[in-house]
Amino acid sequence: DTEVTQTPKHLVMGMTNKKSLKCEQHMGHRAMYWYKQKAKKPPELMFVYSYEKLSINESVPSRFSPECPNSSLLNLHLHALQPEDSALYLCASSQDELGNQPQHFGDGTRLSIL
């Protein structure tokens, strides 16, 4: 059982839709992350939030908009996505006080863009 919960597990949306991916953790972690994983590829970092502030944005297109409403929640707002954005989106969290703490992942949201 994962301690990082992602919803929904699957999402199919059209290119003009607006949807949101949600991630929740109750481990008291202060760093949260979004990764994107295409088929047969490794996860690739998108965003890092540290103490609810965006600290790293890996040049992600603006059609992906992250939000961290509080220390337990992380959202990824989606708008006007392209078919190539279809992928598994993984959320992770870690303690932020020290850098040498592992990230714990959710099971991901599998996103399909029609």
Next chain:
Amino acid sequence: DQQVKQNSPSLSVQEGRISILNCDYTNSMFDYFLWYKKYPAEGPTFLISISSIKDKNEDGRFTVFLNKSAKHLSLHIVPSQPGDSAVYFCAASVIFSGGGADGLTFGKGTHLIIQP
């Protein structure tokens, strides 16, 4: 340009024997290394990690070795069990001097198959 490389896409090992998974990295700034295990339809599960001040870390059946001069790390699983069959990802990150979080850079993964 891949900064973390796992050159074996797959590895087949007999049950009870040792599994050795290898990983190389090119970025000398990396100072924290992790191994994750991934089953289909699940997220990566953290297995074991090592910081650059150590050359070995052991946790039960899992041992990670780090050779900084060669920029190489390996994961040893002894003895291998059928439930170990999964994709194993090597990952690396930088530890910021003031603390703080950095994202992980992953290798492409090695599919470990444990044969009965």
